[in-house]
Amino acid sequence: MKPAPFDYHAPESVAESVALLDEHGDDAKPLAGGQSLVPMLAMRLTRFEHIVDLNRVDELFGVAVGNGGVRIGAMTRQAVVETDAAVAERVPLLHLASPHIGHFQIRNRGTIGGSVAHADPASEYPAVMLALDGVAEIASASGTREASAAEFFESTFMTAVAPNELLVALRFPSWERPAGFAFDEIARRSGDFALAGAAVGIGTDGQGRINRAAVGMLGVGPTPRRAASVEAALMGLAAADADAAEIGRLAADDMDPVGDVHASAEYRRRAGSTLVGRVLADALAQLRKEAGDG
Amino acid sequence: MADQKSLSMTVNGRTRRGRGEPRLTLADFLREQALCTGVHVGCEHGVCGSCTVLMDGEAVRSCLLFAVQADGADITTVEGLAPDPETLHPVQEAFRDCHGLQCGFCTPGFILSVAAFLEANPDPTDDEIRHGIAGNLCRCTGYQGIVAATRQAAAAMRAGE
Amino acid sequence: MAGTAAAGRYVGQSVKRLEDPRLVTGHGRYVDDIALPGMLHAAFGRSDLARAAITQLDTTAAEALEGVRAVFTGADLNPHNDSLRASLYPPTSPAPPANMLADGDVRFVGDPYVMVVAESRYIAEDALDLVEAEFEPLDPVVDYETAADSEHHVHPELGGNLAHDVAVPNPTQQEAFENAAHIITETWHQHRQTNVPMETRGIVASWQPHAGVMEVWASSQSPHEMQLVGARVLGIGEHKMVVHFGDVGGGFGQKMFLGREDMAVLVAAKLLASPLKWIEDRRENLMASNHARIEQMAVSMAVDGDGCFLAADLDQLEDDGAYPLGGPATPGAMAAMLFPGPYRMGPVSWRARTVYTNTCGRGAYRGPWQMESVAREQMIDRVAREVGMDPLELRRRNVLRPGDLPYEAPTGLSFETTISPEQTLEQAAEMIGYDEFRAEQAEAREQGRYLGLGMALYIEPTSMGMGPLGTESAMLRVEVDGSVNVFMGTGSHGQSLETTMAQLVADELGVRPEDVTLHQGHGSGYGFGTGGSRSAVIAGGAARAAASGVRDKVVAIAAHLMEASADDLEVADGVISVRGTPAASMTMAQVAATAYQNSDALPAGMDAGLEHTARYKAPPSTHSNACHMCVCELDPGTGKVSLLRYVVSEDCGVLINPMVVDGQIAGGVAQGIGGVLYEHCVYDESGNPLASTFLDYLVPTAAEVPELETGHVVVPSDTPGGHKGTGEGGAIGAPPAVFNAVADALAPFGAYPNRQPLDPDTVLGLIASASD
Ligand SMILES: Cc1cc2nc3c(=O)[nH]c(=O)nc-3n(C[C@H](O)[C@H](O)[C@H](O)COP(=O)(O)OP(=O)(O)OC[C@H]3O[C@@H](n4cnc5c(N)ncnc54)[C@H](O)[C@@H]3O)c2cc1C
């Protein structure tokens, strides 16, 4: 199980990186943490003549606070996202989702940009990005552009990032408080990709009415999904009255699951909607706690 | 064939130089050129953890890194963990005391993962231990001895600090 | 918990392992750590189709690649070897053709059809990409339930897919059925799993052309199988087959026999006269090494009104795959014979069949015939449910009691008086707090929580003393300085034999364990290797006998030199002293120096030297027994099962090293848990393996295996030292115990599983279909 040969490039800037991608087009591939790409290279499921290693591009690393949210460089390690205080404070869902990604050794190398660019439908960060309406900053030799989460995830493993483009950063909005956030997933073993998972954020107005609801789901479609029916059912409800299990069941309508060796589509729909209800209940509990504290 | 690159990194405190194609994995470089055969290769796709090494102090899968990527890095393998030829690292000692190994194939990776885990979590609960070490597979022990060893090493490392 | 009988100074103690200092520091030497000057590397091209004709095979481009030394096809290699068979199997019984590499057609996904030898594994794999092969797909035989009737034949040479069909009807069984109060019938299914040693298979072979010597380093459980079969394949004498034995990263049955690839490497290394290495990669290991447990047993049991077992009828069917590793075995017959287990069962009729399919070959996996315990213990829980009795009570009613022993089982096995199934059943029940649990379970159910308890009780035939399995040898030599080298035919690959054999020798000879080094492989005497829970009794018997032979001589020499009576001497920790007068003593080193370097000082007529070789012949079988009980919780929303407690009470006789025994049990239990809840070598209908990576084949992690509580009942066996085998038991008891726990948790839904794996999808499906 050894990768096929390739030429190795280790650019030190975004400009250099996108120039390389531009030059080599489909024959080139960015290498981030390598936790998804390298196994595929090793098994020769895919091969590229040029590997563009982003690990020496300093400007792609780091968390910055500003503009009502947080901007995270594409090469920021999952382990950093997991432990960064600003992320935990301002985008709790990223903090809550991170420990579910593989194992700490994976997160020491794996990057948030890689997770999002890889776009595994069972992956945690894409669902969080979708739930929170995150924005991707994308660069190419001809300039930079932005893509909303909704337009970013096109299909399984396919994103709005073209082969000659580079994902530079992700921006996540911070929510007004009080708000409740929760994340959970069903996985076969500790650290496995999710069979189904949910990322939930709930915000309320001064009277305790839900005025903001974000429900992202993973593992229940060819791309991450939003549970629009659940969000709609929540809006305007008094948070105290929301029947999480009942509302969670609506999520089944927002799924388009695909079966694999680990679980059938039917399972993902059934267990997934139960899980959405549970995570919703957690988020509501979190909200109560925060509202009580505040 | 792609060009050979010259490589240089610190392995267990010594500078190791070598050459290899860009596709040469760090695991293969460490085994074949740095002669650290304690780096075991159990899957080559990032799941089993046998190949775990510390790169600049952090536990990583050496099968998912190319040696070129580690050029200039500071690598610790299991061979570099014990302070001297007479003494074992507390994690190594604990694995022996608690029967944390049988065939020993997963052991180097486990020991480095546990050492890194305890560095970040000096006083873990059993549940934290079980999830914390879930990134390494062992087929022999049923993990009983490994969990016990992690407990013992945590206490020893706390006491030693 | 343990009532350990400390049988000696070191035997019975949890002596720290002598293996560990090198293994925890990275200084073990596994096969992939061997690097020889000029060594080449092999890689195999494998079929992507389950069954196909090879219509074109062109290796020119591959051969032309820089760094490639040779490319072999079946036509090149196969004529050099006339049988894939292990030494166990008589050359007369029908078997798949001796194709180390597929020739003309491929017979499962993963079937090797070409072998590249190159300067590095990287280049070898590059060359595989350049092999031009074309295939014409044929209809594969994938489903083993229908394989026997298929018009398509996995091995056309054999004229059909049925490998074995053995039936032993019993007329009194029919009678018992006619008069029974209850007849309960179910077909129990296990599913395709694989051994997954963390070190894959591998071999380094180096041929010395003029000497005609083959030197081999192998990841093997049985260095003598490698020596014997390797020599046969190469057409050389065993004296020219030098098999080095280093560290082996697990096997669980997979490394007992030579694989087709091992043979191909031996032949290629000889043809090329260059050292050659092959290290299997994980995908090859998961799809082409061996699979196991692909079987089902249809069981009917007759029970009287009081729940007493009256008779049973069994029909077992097993999948051998295409090329069973080691040869076409019939564990089904063994499973049927063992079915009565630790119970009074009444007459049993049985039939066992094995079929070929276009899938990865079957091989031995820890407790190869454990279907007997799986089917029986799951059946007993089902019987309990049907007759409305508590499963522990039902077992109590039927279990063999001390008064029943010795016992002749209706299928022909006989159990000695030294088994203790009833004691382990009761100890396990006490450890888990059986009655308290039932109360807790009822309470939990009120709160909408679903707990389940499963148990399994079994007798394991260990250390079988038949045929090639029957004996082991030990050649023991005290060196001039008093330290001890012992050479044995075992193949320790995690079982801690370097420590346990040293403990036995230490006690028997009177030295310290750290004074003893075990050598395996080249230079040792024939032995079947390590597997089949045989080393403690058989190898242990040999080690004891060799040590005691030397001890007699040590005492005789010391008595002569010290002018004392041999009867008054004791030997411990390398010192020979006069009992009661510790000052009068000499060391093992002094005795040894005399034996080798001053033989004139020996008693008249005594041979010089201090060494002894012994071969131990085991009784036909030494039975150990155990009871597993575990508690699970089932999440009815997600179908996920978690294990909350796991208890094992076992009797492996006198424990040589309790720490090692507990470790063996724990490893087997984790494999059993993995088998029932996580692991599955899934094939699709076209015969494609869908679990060929570690992201799909789910070996349990520390987070899935609960803390294990072990209890020991110690009834010494009649073998020297009173030991019984213990290597496989964990993997025998765990599957039915875990299965029964899940079935118990599912019972309130009216769901009755009869097949594994019990993954979340299956569990949720069972709940859903029961409530429909
Ligand atoms: C054992 C194991 C368990 C895992 N479990 C999980 C899990 O539970 N959940 C989960 O989400 N992931 C899991 N992963 C995958 C892991 O999170 C990866 O890190 C992640 O999917 C990809 O990130 P990376 O930085 O490693 O990217 P790489 O593997 O380097 O790249 C992945 C893909 O993204 C592209 N890419 C990366 N960065 C950019 C960029 N800046 N611009 C454009 N394209 C880019 C690459 O070209 C490549 O196609 C697991 C991996 C392993 C080995």
Ligand code: FES
């Ligand atoms: S060999 Fe690197 S994780 Fe398995």
Ligand code: FES
């Ligand atoms: S000790 Fe053998 S795999 Fe862990």
